[in-house]
Amino acid sequence: MDLLHSAGVQVVQYLQENYQGSQDWFLFVSFAADLKTTFFILFPIWFHLCEAVGIKLIWVAVIGDWFNLVFKWILSGQRPYWWVHETGYYGNTSTPLIQQFPLTCETGPGSPSGHTMGSAGVCYVMVTALLPSLPGSRHRTCAARCLRGLLWVAFWAVQLCVCLSRVFLAAHFPHQVIAGVISGMAVAEAFDHIPSIYGASLRRYLGTALFLFSFALGFYLLLKLLGVDLLWTLEKAKRWCERPEWVHIETTPFAGLLRNLGILFGLGLALNSQMYLESCKGKRGQQLPFRLSCIAASLVVLHLFDSFALPTDREILFYTLSFCKNAAAHLCAVALIPYCIARLLRRGDKKSL
Secondary structure (H helix, E strand, C coil), rough: HHHHHHHHHHHHHHHHHHHHHHHHHHHHHHHCHHHHHHHHHHHHHHHHHHHHHHHHHHHHHHHHHHHHHHHHHHCCCCCCHHHHHHHCCCCCCCCCCCCCCCCCCCCCCCCCHHHHHHHHHHHHHHHHHHHCCCCCCCCCCCCHHHHHHHHHHHHHHHHHHHHHHHHCCCCHHHHHHHHHHHHHHHHHHHHHHCCHHHHCHHHHHHHHHHHHHHHHHHHHHHHHHCCCCCCCHHHHHHHCCCHHHHHHHHHHHHHHHHHHHHHHHHHHHHHHHHHHHHHCCCCCHHHHHHHHHHHHHHHHHHHHHHCCCCCCCCCCHHHHHHHHHHHHHHHHHHHHHHHHHHHHHHHHHHCCC
């Protein structure tokens, strides 16, 4: 592995030396590829335009990130920004110098990359959702083939940018980002064969969330009893990150897990609520102005929820509040906001009469 890691460090150095002018672009790509973009921007847009795609986005993102957490704990991958300081591979020669950035100091293990896994899974869902709607797709015309090709070119261009971004930032080795892309596509493809998610009951949502949390927590506690600390990377991140403020509690394994489970639970609660049935499932829910209003309002409300800072001095409190905040945010986006808009439009219709 040292040989593979040293080759990866050379790639990091090459990108940082030759593409220094693209630093802002790589930082933006890495920021945009975070699953927050899916949960707080892509999801409300897709859900209110095509409900099935929105639901699938959440399931793929949440389950994919859970698999990413488990894979990381099992594989215990290094990250470039701390590996260069701790390895004995270079012997008496000087340690390679690699830059760090505000998004470099992730606190979990490095393999596979969560950013590329999430990006690949989410983009795969969106591309495969758009393919059937292309003009002439049923008859496989030349124009349809060209459009299909352009969609897939765009997909791979996005994945390449995300991969290069994560390597440039010294957050991952090249083999870790490649593994993330493959894993993300596999998870998204698997959900093409699980139609039951679209009509899942609240009981199923709750059961899934409890299983994911129990398995992760049980796995962590079991290995800790055996003397294996799965949070071994936290110490490395705090030790080798150039600036303490770049180490964020939001990047810890359990922070991401509780955030995702809160979103999944909030979605299940909303889809099985009376508010959702009275608004999105009625005639009003089929009207484009209503859907566009829901998108606009949801984006604003979700942004407000996302910008609400949580206390970070106590981890358990942070995890609990994160779960509640994300559950409430997506309950609002899916059920409460459409219900309120439908009521307002209904009052407007009555006044016009």
